[in-house]
Amino acid sequence: MIIFFVTNLLIFLSFYLLLINKKLTSISEKLVATVLLTTAQIILSELVLGTLEILTVNYLILLNTAIALIIIFVVFRKQRNIKAYLTDDYISLKSNLKSINSPYIIFLFLLLSLVSFWLFLSAILLPPRGIDDLTYHLPAVFEYIYHQKIFLLPVEYRGHVAFPMNAELLFLWPTVFFKNLIPIGLVQFFYGIYGISVIYVLSRQLSLKRETSIFIGLIFFFSPVVLTQAGVAYIDLIVSVLFLVSLYFSIRFYSTQISTYLFLAGISIGLILGMKYTMILTAIILQTVIFPKLIRKNSREILIYFLLISIFSCYWYLRNYLVLGNPVFPMEIFTESREFLSISSLNILYIVNKFKEIFGLFLYDTGIGSFHGGYGIIFWGIAIPSWIYFFIKSIMIKNRSRSVNIFILLQLLTGFLFLFLVPSFKFHRSPRLTIFMIGIGILAVGKLIEEFESQKIYKNTILLSCCVFSFLSTFQLARAKLPSYAIDIPIYDILSKKDYSQMRYLRFASSSSSFLWETLDYITLNYRKGLDCYFASSVLDYAGPIYGSRLQNRVWNFKEDKSKMPDAFIFLIHDEENVKYYGKKITIDEVLNNNNYKLIDLAEKAYLYLHKDFLEKNSIISNSLIRHYENYYDYEIKVASRFKNKVNNGAPIITSSYYGMGFQYLNMIDEINNPVHVLPVDKETQFIENSNITMFYSINKTFKGYDSKVIGKIVFKKNEEIILYFNSKI
Amino acid sequence: MIKTFEKHILFFVIVLFTSVHLYFILNHYLAGYNRFTEIWYAIYRFLGFLLFQ
Numbered sequence A: 001m002i003i004f005f006v007t008n009l010l011i012f013l014s015f016y017l018l019l020i021n022k023k024l025t026s027i028s029e030k031l032v033a034t035v036l037l038t039t040a041q042i043i044l045s046e047l048v049l050g051t052l053e054i055l056t057v058n059y060l061i062l063l064n065t066a067i068a069l070i071i072i073f074v075v076f077r078k079q080r081n082i083k084a085y086l087t088d089d090y091i092s093l094k095s096n097l098k099s100i101n102s103p104y105i106i107f108l109f110l111l112l113s114l115v116s117f118w119l120f121l122s123a124i125l126l127p128p129r130g131i132d133d134l135t136y137h138l139p140a141v142f143e144y145i146y147h148q149k150i151f152l153l154p155v156e157y158r159g160h161v162a163f164p165m166n167a168e169l170l171f172l173w174p175t176v177f178f179k180n181l182i183p184i185g186l187v188q189f190f191y192g193i194y195g196i197s198v199i200y201v202l203s204r205q206l207s208l209k210r211e212t213s214i215f216i217g218l219i220f221f222f223s224p225v226v227l228t229q230a231g232v233a234y235i236d237l238i239v240s241v242l243f244l245v246s247l248y249f250s251i252r253f254y255s256t257q258i259s260t261y262l263f264l265a266g267i268s269i270g271l272i273l274g275m276k277y278t279m280i281l282t283a284i285i286l287q288t289v290i291f292p293k294l295i296r297k298n299s300r301e302i303l304i305y306f307l308l309i310s311i312f313s314c315y316w317y318l319r320n321y322l323v324l325g326n327p328v329f330p331m332e333i334f335t336e337s338r339e340f341l342s343i344s345s346l347n348i349l350y351i352v353n354k355f356k357e358i359f360g361l362f363l364y365d366t367g368i369g370s371f372h373g374g375y376g377i378i379f380w381g382i383a384i385p386s387w388i389y390f391f392i393k394s395i396m397i398k399n400r401s402r403s404v405n406i407f408i409l410l411q412l413l414t415g416f417l418f419l420f421l422v423p424s425f426k427f428h429r430s431p432r433l434t435i436f437m438i439g440i441g442i443l444a445v446g447k448l449i450e451e452f453e454s455q456k457i458y459k460n461t462i463l464l465s466c467c468v469f470s471f472l473s474t475f476q477l478a479r480a481k482l483p484s485y486a487i488d489i490p491i492y493d494i495l496s497k498k499d500y501s502q503m504r505y506l507r508f509a510s511s512s513s514s515f516l517w518e519t520l521d522y523i524t525l526n527y528r529k530g531l532d533c534y535f536a537s538s539v540l541d542y543a544g545p546i547y548g549s550r551l552q553n554r555v556w557n558f559k560e561d562k563s564k565m566p567d568a569f570i571f572l573i574h575d576e577e578n579v580k581y582y583g584k585k586i587t588i589d590e591v592l593n594n595n596n597y598k599l600i601d602l603a604e605k606a607y608l609y610l611h612k613d614f615l616e617k618n619s620i621i622s623n624s625l626i627r628h629y630e631n632y633y634d635y636e637i638k639v640a641s642r643f644k645n646k647v648n649n650g651a652p653i654i655t656s657s658y659y660g661m662g663f664q665y666l667n668m669i670d671e672i673n674n675p676v677h678v679l680p681v682d683k684e685t686q687f688i689e690n691s692n693i694t695m696f697y698s699i700n701k702t703f704k705g706y707d708s709k710v711i712g713k714i715v716f717k718k719n720e721e722i723i724l725y726f727n728s729k730i
Numbered sequence B: 001m002i003k004t005f006e007k008h009i010l011f012f013v014i015v016l017f018t019s020v021h022l023y024f025i026l027n028h029y030l031a032g033y034n035r036f037t038e039i040w041y042a043i044y045r046f047l048g049f050l051l052f053q
Helices: A001-019 A027-051 A058-079 A084-097 A103-125 A130-148 A164-177 A185-205 A210-221 A224-229 A236-256 A259-273 A279-294 A300-324 A350-362 A377-398 A402-423 A434-453 A456-479 A488-495 A502-508 A515-523 A588-592 A620-632 A634-646 A659-668 A684-691 B002-030 B035-053
Strands: A532-537 A570-572 A597-602 A606-611 A653-655 A676-678 A695-699 A706-716 A721-727
Touching: A001 A027, A001 A058, A001 A164, A027 A058, A027 A084, A027 A185, A027 A236, A027 A259, A058 A164, A084 A210, A084 A597, A084 A706, A103 A185, A103 A210, A103 A456, A103 A488, A103 B035, A130 A164, A130 A236, A164 A185, A164 A236, A164 A300, A164 A502, A185 A210, A185 A224, A185 A350, A185 A434, A210 A224, A210 A434, A210 A456, A224 A236, A224 A456, A236 A259, A236 A279, A236 A402, A236 A434, A259 A279, A279 A300, A279 A402, A350 A402, A350 A434, A350 A502, A350 A684, A350 A695, A350 B002, A377 A434, A377 A456, A377 B002, A402 A434, A434 A456, A434 B002, A456 B002, A488 A502, A488 B035, A502 A515, A515 A570, A515 A597, A515 A606, A515 A620, A570 B035, A588 A706, A597 A659, A597 A676, A597 B002, A620 A659, A634 A659, A634 A706, A634 A721, A659 A676
Parallel strands: A532 A570, A653 A676, A653 A695
Antiparallel strands: A570 A606, A597 A606, A695 A721, A706 A721
């Protein structure tokens, strides 16, 4: 942990010193640039080491520390008056902090501390639980870490694995140090906080006061979608904040023609291009302010600018072109795409529908209460009318900063353009793609606050409303399901001294298979070698949770060498006709008829099989499984114990009922000697026929061709009769 | 005079936009209140557990 913080600090410090005399105007601008460069170095070092197939924590520390020390050494050799610059920055920072004297800002800072604490606890107590996290963002990261290289996961699994992955490399950074899932939930939170300072510098660019700039920076963070995204491994917040950074440096270059801004713009544009395909559009739009000034620069600077963009983005596009023949796979540029509007489907009906959807966005804030959307009351109620007012005003009033003001405010329309291009069936989960719109809208709120300077009652009403609405936004965090921030449940588990896997809380976000991810994680937590687990599903294809909370397991489907059979299987079969198999088709019937595997846990239509070698007496996994049964099958164990003396002739117990788990537990602790076969629903007959079994026990079920005798009967709960049958072949 | 009138209109439009939006969405926000208090009560209990265990 200390090494992680020291490495980050060293990178940050090296870039801060590098920028110390680079004509950057303020300490806040330096901080924004320094975080950008730190992000860039982290991503680039991972890309380089990942390509060289030595992506390990030691090499990452070595490379990044070496670069940082070289930069520090060079700066100290070239720069004589560092102390004077540091003193200037300190004074500037102090005067910035003095602006925090308004009660509204203090309130928002207090709220920020409380929400940060909540998000911090969520990261510790809850596992990554977003849909995209678990399907492709995190499996890619975990595979990179395990194989120590960056490579393309099989696209048959999901086309999404071919998306550019700069942002995912930011999740990889802390994970490779900590080797667990905890820091993943804090990456977007960090960029949310960074967003506050980015809004601050943009606001200062619009000549707003420090106090106003801090205030609007804070209310950006309290937008519902920013809050809900802050604790998960989605990448939309990171992308939008870095887009605002590239917007800032682009307009700074436009205003000053200083090359440092040009290069910073190049780096940030490269980074966002390497994060999301949608950023191609915004990058093109940014060129409209960069190009007119860029052509006045010498060819060396122009070359550096394009080189910087390429360095941070080309890897992914080039890889996709070379491997898949399409640089923007799985998007189709020249044929009809499902991702974005194609020209052929553009007609009056589409336009009318789109306007209806966007109007619906204003009324209902589509996606609110989830990471898909929720721009908040401040955006729709205050920012939008303010934006309209100031946009018109910026066009009408001619002054020196007119073009910059118009360009910044215009980015709100870029956001709406995105939403216009998104097909209707995806619209409800698309507002997250344009979180940067909130930032632009919030800038208009800042202008509004200063416009009402002479109307104190209006100004205070706006400030107070923003505080109240920010507070209300945190209620959204409480009721959110996608993702859940319900940390009260894990807290009560801790208070009652219960021993559970972190994956237990995945069930807030997922269906029945979440129970089995928990079982898999729990039994392997202390088994360092981990298991190679195969998965097939007809509903969700979450590969992420299989890796476990300490990244102890692997996904067998992604392995290149499939000669050795998996250690475990997870099947989630709600619809037998539509089960998706990845890597290799292994059906549940094949596993069922393979004597080497045993079903160790089941949840509604979800089944976890484990190789019997891992169930030897007193093995780590076997002991953990016994504890898991004690945690979860208390009732079933009680029922089985009541039947214990009835199953005395050594015949197997065959059932698809949950009570089978109780018998399995008794068998594992040597309370009964009968073999126990718990089977998927309706698979008993198939199993009995294939295994040539003539006598067996069953629960609540009789079988054709067998003489079934009632051996025992219990009524444990009201209206629930449990009957144990002994079946012998006729 | 015109400028002041313009600001009154602007404020009125903001109140209008906010009211219309709140009319449709306020319930969504208020629905989170109970869970909000439950979660913060749990955090309070947890802090007590950590500090005075």
